[in-house]
Amino acid sequence: MVYGQYLSSLWKDTEADYVHGHVLTCDKAASGWRLTLADGQILGASYVVLATGNFAPASLSDPRRQIPGYYPSAWQNDLYARIQPDDDVALIGTGLTAVDVLMRLREEGHRGRITAISRHGWYPTSHAAGLSGDSHVVFAETAPTARAYLAAFRQCLRSGIPWRSVVNALRSHTNTLWDRLPWEEKRRFSRHLQRRWDIVRHRMAPALGEQLDVEIRSGTLTTLKGRVEHVSAVADRVQIGIQGSNGLSSLTVAHAVNCTGPSRDYRAVGSALLTGLLEQGIVRQTSLGGWVCNSDGALQDRTGNWSTTLYALGPMRWGTLFETTAIPEIRQQAAELAHILAEQVAGLGVRFEASSGTE
């Protein structure tokens, strides 16, 4: 909330217009782009930057059916009012979102049993106080394979550098290392190492780590390993089908919260804007989700052409980039893209002025 207020205060200092509306379509126009808003407004623009951020997690249930007690997104605040203090709850996922929901439930007085389910059952690691500055970690000569990267990481640990320092030091290089990997290796990394990387890279505050340990040790939080196959309603409870190493099992609870993190499959996030762009072939998705773009964020269309007027910023660059969801990276991308657009606009004598009208 505080960060949002800070951004709003910066926005007020710019001369940019702000239109409050939901963009339904973005179509090619005679010159530039034509955006149609849900209220019927039409906006024309020479350039469009798609900065639509994160979407809800991938669906685990039939989206046409309402399941009482099942929350498809952890960010629907009403769930805390609906869960009674002694109700049993399942958290689907064991990442930072699951930790957030667990902590908030306890803060709100929940004392019931909580079960967290994920494929590996791994929780995020904790930050450490007093960690020395970034160490110098050299990866540049490493062969571009997932296996070689893992070996280089282990080599750093063997040389005595604390693992958190290695992870921190790699942050500013991970996009370059990712870019070097052929797609087959990117997919291999994603399959075998992504989750391991996530738990060491996206860490939680030490106090939260301690609280989580207490929950696990005292048995108030149970962890199940397995892939959640489906979520359905059984009487007034929620049934979760879990594919584990011993086969299919099910867990029935009063409430279940989908904490699996934002979906990057833009074909399935339910955004008319993104679906329309994909269907028209204006953009293309990578095999890992996110959109194919170049280092400026310019989007590639179905035929392989790079746009000079349509760009993506932030989480949408996932797949092409590896680190693209946290504020430091997005801030950098935004500054670089602003510079590129300003140069293009100056060169063309175009003014950033949206023409508007109502259909």
Ligand SMILES: Cc1cc2nc3c(=O)[nH]c(=O)nc-3n(C[C@H](O)[C@H](O)[C@H](O)COP(=O)(O)OP(=O)(O)OC[C@H]3O[C@@H](n4cnc5c(N)ncnc54)[C@H](O)[C@@H]3O)c2cc1C
């Ligand atoms: C729970 C959580 C915790 C996080 N914690 C951290 C953290 O500690 N540190 C960190 O660096 N990063 C963190 N992140 C990541 C970071 O906050 C986000 O990736 C970042 O805010 C994305 O910024 P953005 O400007 O790209 O998108 P957003 O801030 O998500 O903004 C996207 C905007 O686009 C709008 N929009 C979408 N579609 C349309 C449409 N069709 N028409 C009109 N408007 C539309 C949305 O309404 C929204 O206003 C966290 C993310 C989450 C979900």
